[in-house]
Amino acid sequence: DEALLGRLFQYRFHSGAGLRGHSFGNLFLTALSHVTGDFTHAVRVSSEVLAIRGRIFPSTNQLVSLEATLENGKVIAGETHIGATRARIRRVHLVPRKVKPLPEVLEAIAAADLILLGPGSLFTSIIPNLLVSGVAEAIEKSRATRVYIANLMTQPGETLGYTLVDHVRAIHQHTGRKIIDCVVINDRPLAPEVLRRYKHQGAEPVSIDRAELQRMGLECVFDNLLEVHGVVRHNPTRLASLLIENFVKK
Incomplete structure (x- = not known):
């Protein structure tokens, strides 16, 4: 069922130590990258595992983190923490910038x-x-x-x-x-x-x-x-x- 599979990969955990805030899709790719030893290869292999037509590429294969500057001037690091904030976001940027x-x-x-x-x-x-x-x-x-x-x-x-x-x-x-x-x-x-x-x-x-x-x-x-x-x-x-x-x- 494609619709069910889509909802599964979009699902975000609302509880659980280390799981809260993460999506199943991200965890799936993380696990696959550990199994294959390479994130870019894991993304490509995921197409075969899920029988997806077309090609999937990550925008980069570098290790990158995300930071957000809030309207109150506070800086928050990490996708999970940024997504959980209740303050308005002024800007986000990658670390490293380049x-x-x-x-x-x-x-x-x-x-x-x-x-x-x-x-x-x-x-x-x-x-x-x-x-x-x-x-x-x-x-x-x-x-x-x-x-x-x-x-x-x-x-x-x-x-x-x-x-x-x-x-x-x-x-x-x-x-x-x-x-x-x-x-x-x-x-x-x-x-x-x-x-x-x-x-x-x-x-x-x-x-x-x-x-x-x-x-x-x-x-x-x-x-x-x-x-x-x-x-x-x-x-x-x-x-x-x-x-x-x-x-x-x-």
Whole structure:
């Protein structure tokens, strides 16, 4: 079941010593890298283990950590701690600052017809990959259509109160480049009971200002992309169909 497998790899542990805050997908790759002895090789082998079509590349094979500077000036280190903070994030950066990209990543970007960013954690998943030296530059120079798939919900602390405009601006400000042409947005509202549950957790739907997005020069594509199975997620089949219909050249 592809949908179940997708939810499994996105699952984050909410309790357990050493597990809390980590996703199953990250733990799977960590274990596989220990077995194979090389992280880059582990990512490639994961495609075979999971019978995934296509190729997967990490943005870098260097040992890198993530730091965030909060609005109050405090600096937090590590993805788990950053994701757990309740304070607003001003900026994130890699340690070390200069990180070499995997050559295959730049080659894949240059050859792409369509580049997708997201959905995913803004400050701990999407932006860090764009901070690897040369990646944002390659995306900016690419002739591909560059699409940002808008998150359905904010994340407690990390993006609390963030609108979609805020998400896009954060990406452009961190990279110093305009690397998004279009945003894909869910237009199906959530049921009241789901909204109440997420509000209790400190999350809310990402608000959309279509006029402001268009003033930023962004094309907006709306559709019903919602799937709710305990948690709110994009429906992978509908999302894939939308991307193919709107952006893949016939």
